[in-house]
Amino acid sequence: xxxxxxxxxxxxxxxxxxxxxxxxxxxxxxxxxxxxxxxxxxxxxxxxxxxxxxxxxxxxxxxxxxxxxxxxxxxxxxxxxxxxxxxxxxxxxxxxxxxxxxxxxxxxxxxxxxxxxxxxxxxxxxxxxxxxxxxxxxxxxxxxxxxxxxxxxxxxxxxxxxxxxxxxxxxxxxxxxxxxxxxxxxxxxxxxxxxxxxxxxxxxxxxxxxxxxxxxxxxxxxxxxxxxxxxxxxxxxxxxxxxxxxxxxxxxxxxxxxxxxxxxxxxxxxxxxxxxxxxxxxxxxxxxxxxxxxxxxxxxxxxxxxxxxxxxxxxxxxxxxxxxxxxxxxxxxxxxxxxxxxxxxxxxxxxxxxxxxxxxxxxxxxxxxxxxxxxxxxxxxxxxxxxxxxxxxxxxxxxxxxxxxxxxxxxxxxxxxxxxxxxxxxxx
Amino acid sequence: xxxxxxxxxxxxxxxxxxxxxxxxxxxxxxxxxxxxxxxxxxxxxxxxxxxxxxxxxxxxxxxxxxxxxxxxxxxxxxxxxxxxxxxxxxxxxxxxxxxxxxxxxxxxxxxxxxxxxxxxxxxxxxxxxxxxxxxxxxxxxxxxxxxxxxxxxxxxxxxxxxxxxxxxxxxxxxxxxxxxxxxxxxxxxxxxxxxxxxxxxxxxxxxxxxxxxxxxxxxxxxxxxxxxxxxxxxxxxxxxxxxxxxxxxxxxxxxxxxxxxxxxxxxxxxxxxxxxxxxxxxxxxxxxxxxxxxxxxxxxxxxxxxxxxxxxxxxxxxxxxxxxxxxxxxxxxxxxxx
Numbered sequence: 001x002x003x004x005x006x007x008x009x010x011x012x013x014x015x016x017x018x019x020x021x022x023x024x025x026x027x028x029x030x031x032x033x034x035x036x037x038x039x040x041x042x043x044x045x046x047x048x049x050x051x052x053x054x055x056x057x058x059x060x061x062x063x064x065x066x067x068x069x070x071x072x073x074x075x076x077x078x079x080x081x082x083x084x085x086x087x088x089x090x091x092x093x094x095x096x097x098x099x100x101x102x103x104x105x106x107x108x109x110x111x112x113x114x115x116x117x118x119x120x121x122x123x124x125x126x127x128x129x130x131x132x133x134x135x136x137x138x139x140x141x142x143x144x145x146x147x148x149x150x151x152x153x154x155x156x157x158x159x160x161x162x163x164x165x166x167x168x169x170x171x172x173x174x175x176x177x178x179x180x181x182x183x184x185x186x187x188x189x190x191x192x193x194x195x196x197x198x199x200x201x202x203x204x205x206x207x208x209x210x211x212x213x214x215x216x217x218x219x220x221x222x223x224x225x226x227x228x229x230x231x232x233x234x235x236x237x238x239x240x241x242x243x244x245x246x247x248x249x250x251x252x253x254x255x256x257x258x259x260x261x262x263x264x265x266x267x268x269x270x271x272x273x274x275x276x277x278x279x280x281x282x283x284x285x286x287x288x289x290x291x292x293x294x295x296x297x298x299x300x301x302x303x304x305x306x307x308x309x310x311x312x313x314x315x316x317x318x319x320x321x322x323x324x325x326x327x328x329x330x331x332x333x334x335x336x337x338x339x340x341x342x343x344x345x346x347x348x349x350x351x352x353x354x355x356x357x358x359x360x361x362x363x364x365x366x367x368x369x370x371x372x373x374x375x376x377x378x379x380x381x382x383x384x385x386x387x388x389x390x391x392x393x394x395x396x397x398x399x400x401x402x403x404x405x406x407x408x409x410x411x412x413x414x415x416x417x418x419x420x421x422x423x424x425x426x427x428x
Numbered sequence: 429x430x431x432x433x434x435x436x437x438x439x440x441x442x443x444x445x446x447x448x449x450x451x452x453x454x455x456x457x458x459x460x461x462x463x464x465x466x467x468x469x470x471x472x473x474x475x476x477x478x479x480x481x482x483x484x485x486x487x488x489x490x491x492x493x494x495x496x497x498x499x500x501x502x503x504x505x506x507x508x509x510x511x512x513x514x515x516x517x518x519x520x521x522x523x524x525x526x527x528x529x530x531x532x533x534x535x536x537x538x539x540x541x542x543x544x545x546x547x548x549x550x551x552x553x554x555x556x557x558x559x560x561x562x563x564x565x566x567x568x569x570x571x572x573x574x575x576x577x578x579x580x581x582x583x584x585x586x587x588x589x590x591x592x593x594x595x596x597x598x599x600x601x602x603x604x605x606x607x608x609x610x611x612x613x614x615x616x617x618x619x620x621x622x623x624x625x626x627x628x629x630x631x632x633x634x635x636x637x638x639x640x641x642x643x644x645x646x647x648x649x650x651x652x653x654x655x656x657x658x659x660x661x662x663x664x665x666x667x668x669x670x671x672x673x674x675x676x677x678x679x680x681x682x683x684x685x686x687x688x689x690x691x692x693x694x695x696x697x698x699x700x701x702x703x704x705x706x707x708x709x710x711x712x713x714x715x716x717x718x719x720x721x722x723x724x725x726x727x728x729x730x731x732x733x734x735x736x737x738x739x740x741x742x743x744x745x746x747x748x749x750x751x752x753x754x755x756x757x758x759x760x761x762x763x764x765x766x
Contacts (some may be wrong), residue, residue: 087725112496113503141501186606199622200710222512253606255622387496387503390725395536401710402535405623420536426526 013210025381041069042098042331044316045086051282051348053308058173061334067325068098078258079103079202083128084326090115090319098322100252101314101332102146104137104382105202105389111140112387116317118143123318123329133377134353137359138315139388139411145317147332150350154210155369156298157266157274157284159191159291167273168305170240174249177272181344183248186270189372193249196275198241200401203258205383205393207275208400212237212300212383213310219396219421220384227421229396230414236303240408242403255404267280267291275300277312297369297374311380351377384421391424482739485732489514493727506729514733518542538723542734543712546741549715552631553696557689559636569677571644572651591639597705600634604706618658627711631703635696643688649682651677676719686753693749697742716741 020236047056054072062069075082083106087096090113102110110116118140119125125147127135133364158166162180167173177193186192196210197203209219218233220227244250254262259276263283266274269290274280300307316335318328335341341352345363349375357363357372385394395417403413492513494506516522516755521540523533533539571582588596603610604620611617620626654677662672700717703709709718716738723731 024554084721084725091728112501113494128504165737187617200708252619252622256606322617363656387501388726391537394538394722395534398536419534423525423534423537425532 005224026174035075037326038324039068041067041071041321042324042327043071043073043096044099044101044331045073045075045097045270047079047082047325049348050279051076051350053344053348053350056343056347057335057340059337065327065330068324068330070331072130075098077150077260081388086110090321093321095319095321095323097319098324098328100318100319100363101149102138102317104311104313104315105385105393106404107138107146107315107317108140109386110317111145113141113289116145117320117325118145119147119329119332120144122175123325125329125332125336129354129356131353131355131377133311133380134313135316137311137313137382146315147317147336148313148315148353150312150314150344151353151377151386152277152279152351153373153380154206154275154300154309154312155278155372155376156300156307157276157295158298159269159272159294160296161294162191162272162314166173166296166391167300167301169301170303173273173301177249181249183249184251184427185252186253186265189269191270192251192265192273193271194244194273194275195250195257195265195271196259196399197259197262198250198254198404199256199258200397201258202393202397204400205396206312208238209242209310209381209383210275210300210308211240213308214306215240219392220386224385225425227418227425229421231419234414235410237398238403242406242410245404245406255401266295270371278349278351278369281346281367297372299372307375309380311377311382313353349371382418386425388424392421395420395424421423452681454736455715486736487524488729489733489736493729510729514730515737517730518734518737538719538726541719542716542737544712545714545716545719548628548712548740549697552635552699552715553630553693555632556635556639556696557692559632560640560643560692561685561689564640565661565685567640567644568647568651571648585644586641588638589645592639593638593701596634596638596706597702599638600630601706604630607675620720621707622711624712627713631706631713634706635699635702638702639695643692646684646688646691647681650681653684657662682753690746690749690753694742694746698738 036140054074056069058072060300075085082101083103083338086102088107090110100116102116111118113217114394117123120143125144127144127148130148131151135144138144138146138148156166159409163176167176172195181188181193182188182190183193196207196274198207210227212219212234215233216235217229217237241250245252245255246356253265257265259280262271262274263276263280265271266276266280267289281297283289284295300309302308316332318325318332322328336353338357341354342363343356344350345352345367346356352358358370360400364370383389386392399408399413399417399420402408403410408416476663486523488507490510490512493506494503496502515526517533517539519542520524521533521542522530523537523539525531569586571578571585589597601621602608605611605620606617608620618626620630658670658676658680662676667675698717699715700721703713703715704718704721707713709722711717716734720731720735720738723734
């Protein structure tokens, strides 16, 4: 009995080892060649629809394509969770995700890993009508790999009942807050001064990037790889945020703010100035917002008159493992059509990617901040474009967070950040 | 003499014949083959579901992650033989540099966080298990008494255990929000989830709230095995309440207590969902499991190495605990009340 048990164990373990050694040999390169001309129903994976723009897309497409219906799968509204979900499905080579929403910072990683197909040859897309900044953000190594869907640039939201005009420099903003705001924390009916998104997640990289870029610093050099963040300009930029917590014009609750929390605080009248994306307009004008009609939008301030917003936005990519790539391509062309982009703006206040809409007289009358938004996007600075973005953003987040909490001084944080970015991009 | 007596004799005879030989000689070979065939499907299933992933993960931990081919800008397949480089990366915090050497991992890389995360995990384990055992013992003693409404008290104590951990984490996140109820009641303004010790305390409070019922249940099972006669005899002998507790209750409940502590220790050592949802793993609440999941987004093979290291460390701790309690359990049974 005992020897049989041992023999069985040996057989099972060696079977497992053989399977382990032989498994994983199948390549995914064939997947790119199949489904080239096949048409059929597709699944569109995107983040949570905060403002109700998706039903229009689904209805319009399904009415026009009854045999190639689209099923929209909504993920969490947190960027990090959306990324995990997509990575897991791509690593498993799942054919169930046909069209996926790719945040601008994931584009390089997805393209380099071969998860989304380049939009060249039979999958070519006409980009003449699109904003150049969005086309650049959706390209990797000179090739377009995803169709721009919505753009994003950071903007300053301010209370019009407390500040007559929007500040253009950081010092102006701090001066505007004096006498009208509480310091250090959000208590009682008086609002605090300024908040962005400072929790330890991707949003912190965005906010840190805006502060550092506005002061003239940069995370990486022009080649996109050499870390250059340890400089005096970057320190000036980061100090704006660090001093905010030290001197109290940024409340300490902001260390836990993601987009939703900062929006809730501003909407409840607890902030005088807020940095957020354009989608917030729709939420602030909706029922239940205490600042409806009492807020304005302006470009982000900087140390000497002009800030630098981080280029955000989403594009749609075709999964390399999709079975119906031809349908997927038509869907991409559909979302870049005038009707869908218009709906995105009017219903969801998402920034459109077609240049013409920014000078449309009807839209600029209704959305007076459109010129501001266009300028914000055209002058936006992209975050580092690298396939190692997960490691780079971890380096930026961790060190910026430590500096904001006061655990390390700004100089040490930037030195560590530079070393960590260098380590992350060394994985080549 | 009676029929029963004759049956007894027969049984005793059979035993004494078999008792001189090996233990299993009363089972004949045909039965043992049948037994083997019956459990073979289960063993096969376990090997596939449990054995194969573990073996595959260990195998993968010796391979490289995909690297970037700078000429094409695309990642290669990776999975080349890498020896123990993944292990030295985690254990000695050595990160690769661009020119092929290694250097100490800078702040902000995942590699620099391993020992910190492990230390945090052990800290959570020691503190939460200590709290849970003490409070759980109290709950068990209460639930053991007979009083009116005991059934209601038992159900109320068990409810936290019944709620899924993800739901619990979200609920506590709302409670710990700076604008939330806890700050309101205490009159304070802590940023519970965005500073170091408040965040750790938040995790400990939520975890103790959730799993004390589990320990209380296990201890209760042990308590109910102690007969009242023992306590009566002790009272007659003049023992006070504390002496009854330390000399009777504790030794007799030790087996159940040992099981509860070992289970909870293993559970907390692999804790993932509570800190991930409550604090996002920030502010010194990153546990080993959170680190593994984070590493998965950057490289599966390195994550496999990290997960194997974590598995070995947890195994050693659990093994140590079992040896510690085993000695006590056997001792208690040897001198225990018959």
